[in-house]
Amino acid sequence: xxxxxxxxxxxxxxxxxxxxxxxxxxxxxxxxxxxxxxxxxxxxxxxxxxxxxxxxxxxxxxxxxxxxxxxxxxxxxxxxxxxxxxxxxxxxxxxxxxxxxxxxxxxxxxxxxxxxxxxxxxxxxxxxxxxxxxxxxxxxxxxxxxxxxxxxxxxxxxxxxxxxxxxxxxxxxxxxxxxxxxxxxxxxxxxxxxxxxxxxxxxxxxxxxxxxxxxxxxxxxxxxxxxxxxxxxxxxxxxxxxxxxxxxxxxxxxxxxxxxxxxxxxxxxxxxxxxxxxxxxxxxxxxxxxxxxxxxxxxxxxxxxxxxxxxxxxxxxxxxxxxxxxxxxxxxxxxx
Amino acid sequence: xxxxxxxxxxxxxxxxxxxxxxxxxxxxxxxxxxxxxxxxxxxxxxxxxxxxxxxxxxxxxxxxxxxxxxxxxxxxxxxxxxxxxxxxxxxxxxxxxxxxxxxxxxxxxxxxxxxxxxxxxxxxxxxxxxxxxxxxxxxxxxxxxxxxxxxxxxxxxxxxxxxxxxxxxxxxxxxxxxxxxxxxxxxxxxxxxxxxxxxxxxxxxxxxxxxxxxxxxxxxxxxxxxxxxxxxxxxxxxxxxxxxxxxxxxxxxxxxxxxxxxxxxxxxxxxxxxxxxxxxxxxxxxxxxxxxxxxxxxxxxxxxxxxxxxxx
Numbered sequence: 001x002x003x004x005x006x007x008x009x010x011x012x013x014x015x016x017x018x019x020x021x022x023x024x025x026x027x028x029x030x031x032x033x034x035x036x037x038x039x040x041x042x043x044x045x046x047x048x049x050x051x052x053x054x055x056x057x058x059x060x061x062x063x064x065x066x067x068x069x070x071x072x073x074x075x076x077x078x079x080x081x082x083x084x085x086x087x088x089x090x091x092x093x094x095x096x097x098x099x100x101x102x103x104x105x106x107x108x109x110x111x112x113x114x115x116x117x118x119x120x121x122x123x124x125x126x127x128x129x130x131x132x133x134x135x136x137x138x139x140x141x142x143x144x145x146x147x148x149x150x151x152x153x154x155x156x157x158x159x160x161x162x163x164x165x166x167x168x169x170x171x172x173x174x175x176x177x178x179x180x181x182x183x184x185x186x187x188x189x190x191x192x193x194x195x196x197x198x199x200x201x202x203x204x205x206x207x208x209x210x211x212x213x214x215x216x217x218x219x220x221x222x223x224x225x226x227x228x229x230x231x232x233x234x235x236x237x238x239x240x241x242x243x244x245x246x247x248x249x250x251x252x253x254x255x256x257x258x259x260x261x262x263x264x265x266x267x268x269x270x271x272x273x274x275x276x277x278x279x280x281x282x283x284x285x286x287x288x289x290x291x292x293x294x295x296x297x298x299x300x301x302x303x304x305x306x307x308x309x310x311x312x313x314x315x316x317x318x319x320x321x322x323x324x325x326x327x328x329x330x331x332x333x334x335x336x
Numbered sequence: 337x338x339x340x341x342x343x344x345x346x347x348x349x350x351x352x353x354x355x356x357x358x359x360x361x362x363x364x365x366x367x368x369x370x371x372x373x374x375x376x377x378x379x380x381x382x383x384x385x386x387x388x389x390x391x392x393x394x395x396x397x398x399x400x401x402x403x404x405x406x407x408x409x410x411x412x413x414x415x416x417x418x419x420x421x422x423x424x425x426x427x428x429x430x431x432x433x434x435x436x437x438x439x440x441x442x443x444x445x446x447x448x449x450x451x452x453x454x455x456x457x458x459x460x461x462x463x464x465x466x467x468x469x470x471x472x473x474x475x476x477x478x479x480x481x482x483x484x485x486x487x488x489x490x491x492x493x494x495x496x497x498x499x500x501x502x503x504x505x506x507x508x509x510x511x512x513x514x515x516x517x518x519x520x521x522x523x524x525x526x527x528x529x530x531x532x533x534x535x536x537x538x539x540x541x542x543x544x545x546x547x548x549x550x551x552x553x554x555x556x557x558x559x560x561x562x563x564x565x566x567x568x569x570x571x572x573x574x575x576x577x578x579x580x581x582x583x584x585x586x587x588x589x590x591x592x593x594x595x596x597x598x599x600x601x602x603x604x605x606x607x608x609x610x611x612x613x614x615x616x617x618x619x620x621x622x623x624x625x626x627x628x629x630x631x632x633x634x635x636x637x638x639x640x641x642x643x644x645x646x647x648x
Binding site: 234235236238239240241242243244245246247249253256257330331332333 | 389391415419420421422423424427428430431432435436437438439440441442449450453454483485496499500
């Protein structure tokens with residue numbers, strides 16, 4: 001049992017207990033933290049009978065184990081309950097309104113961060129000890145420590161206020177929204193061949209994605225530089241060269257080896273990105289999950305917050321599944 | 337002569353100063369000859385081998401001398417011309433088989449990549465050749481589909497040898513090929529190197545194991561602190577060492593069969609940034625005299641080269 005398909009199937013099955021544990025933890029935390037969602041919703045000055053009735057409607061008067069089963073049933077049928085405020089829409093619908101915005105920003109920020117990090121990190125490693133290397137190392141620390149709102153505003157001032165080339169906020173100019181297919185504006189514009197929307201969506205994405213990309217690239221720069229230097233000093237690199245393998249190919253093998261820890265970081269970063277996007281979203285008025293979460297926390301909208309957490313948890317579990325599969329594709333030593 | 341190394345000097349520029357790792361060394365090797373280069377760790381024997389391959393990386397540098405291989409002046413070749421020689425005309429086997437194979441690539445991919453860098457063959461043909469090479473070094477051809485971590489140390493070293501000889505090189509350089517392996521595997525690898533010699537290739541064995549060198553080679557070159565101190569016919573050199581260092585080296589080899597007294601050499605090899613004045617072996621030499629404050633000449637005695645005032 002040490003083949004790649006066996007590994008992928010096993011890893012896939014492991015998502016089930018992982019998600020169950022995550023769901024259980026979310027359930028328990030929400031039962032442990034002080035505060036009653038019903039009182040939070042209607043306020044203190046409501047007669048006890050009304051409170052009882054609302055609790056009964058919400059199923060909160062049942063014993064915990066029944067609530068737990070109801071909750072799991074709901075999650076697996078895609079029912080995350082109804083929002084407690086504003087029209088009481090199903091939480092899953094609210095999430096689906098906001099998640100594509102975050103996903104789009106996250107994907108572009110992620111791709112930019114990896115591209116910038118890999119480029120700077122490998123240049124630094126190949127020019128080890130040079131001024132270029134020192135420059136890249138300073139870049140990695142500065143990028144890593146940048147405060148997103150401050151850096152975002154700097155970019156807004158430069159490109160939006162002085163140069164006037166890019167919009168400073170929002171996802172798209174009103175009226176330019178492409179027909180919905182996936183909810184990702186760039187993808188939808190391409191699918192519906194709407195070039196106007198495409199350019200507009202890109203223009204709006206540029207600054208927030210660049211902010212996220214640069215801030216997150218620092219860690220890649222550093223990790224890839226150090227790994228690549230380590231790999232380049234290994235015997236097998238010299239052995240490749242001693243066999244007359246072209247430099248270009250030796251570099252490819254070195255990069256492949258140095259990339260293994262980078263893939264781990266990618267998985268971790270993607271989860272952090274979803275959270276980091278909160279700051280970026282508020283800086284650029286991006287209508288995504290971060291904005292949604294902050295708003296609903298302020299209004300004590302328990303069901304929406306719980307739904308968003310569950311959604312994030314499952315999403316992150318799936319991302320780590322993808323990362324582990326990529327990991328196994330890269331490294332033959334990773335097998336069960 | 338297949339390989340002619342003349343007055344080769346290779347240095348490393350470190351922060352503490354310049355290390356003359358190989359200092360003015362000359363060695364010639366004929367076709368079909370098995371030559372061992374023997375010495376303690378840090379004597380420059382590996383640097384010598386890497387210099388022949390022009391695999392000396394920063395901060396190292398080949399400072400002077402001439403390396404002629406098969407009529408080609410290696411030091412004047414471009415990087416691309418040298419790349420074509422590596423692996424194709426000169427094969428090299430490294431010390432540590434555990435770390436000399438890429439952990440992420442199948443054995444077959446690594447062998448066939450080497451073949452395809454030098455020969456105009458399809459991937460399929462290269463894989464077929466990889467299978468044949470593995471068979472030749474005594475491994476099952478199905479091992480092409482294995483990853484390095486699925487092989488033992490001895491098997492990996494065979495893979496390294498299979499790669500080194502896959503393009504039928506005229507010269508095979510083995511840099512401590514059996515140091516990391518057990519004695520039984522060592523025997524087999526050495527037998528294989530001898531077969532290579534019988535097929536008409538020249539073999540250079542870099543080793544610190546004098547007994548191994550004496551048993552297998554035609555000629556032995558002894559290095560000390562970057563210098564070639566003695567070189568000659570393996571049997572003559574073993575039975576009647578001329579240089580005091582060679583004598584000390586032989587006396588420090590334990591022998592299981594004879595109740596011989598082991599006399600380890602006193603002291604340690606010198607710091608090559610500040611080598612002792614005159615002869616570098618002087619501080620450890622039992623025969624040291626006034627003369628040895630000056631650098632000894634390289635003299636020829638009975639067809640042997642010795643760098644010592646005793647024979648100057």
